Amino acid sequence: MASEYHRGDQDISEQEATYVAFGNFTKWGCLFIAVALVMTTIWFCTDLGFFGGAVPGVILLALGIVFFRGKPAGSH
Known part of the structure; x- marks a missing residue:
């Protein structure tokens, strides 16, 4: 049974997709939380109001969108 294993021969596409999805979720989720914190802090803790x-x-x-966008496929 151990002789059937060959290092590096397994398909890891699902693990790669999960890794990329988790990274994207973390990145965009943190941006959303930061925007929400900035907006509500300024809205409720200053006299500037909602538009402030x-x-x-x-x-x-x-x-955040400009800096967090993915790089083009051809770049390194």
């Missing part, structure tokens, strides 16, 4: 919190939240979201 929404503007920095939208800016943070836009910057």
Whole structure:
């Protein structure tokens, strides 16, 4: 039975897909939490109100999308 095992011959596509999905979930989830914290903190803890919190939240979201996007397939 042990002789049937050959190192490196197993299909790891499911593990790779799970790894990529977990990384993406973590990345985008952290961005969502950061935007929510910034918006609610400014909204409720200052006199700026809802729009005073929404503007920095939208800016943070836009910057996060720009910096967190995946690289093109051809780049390294």
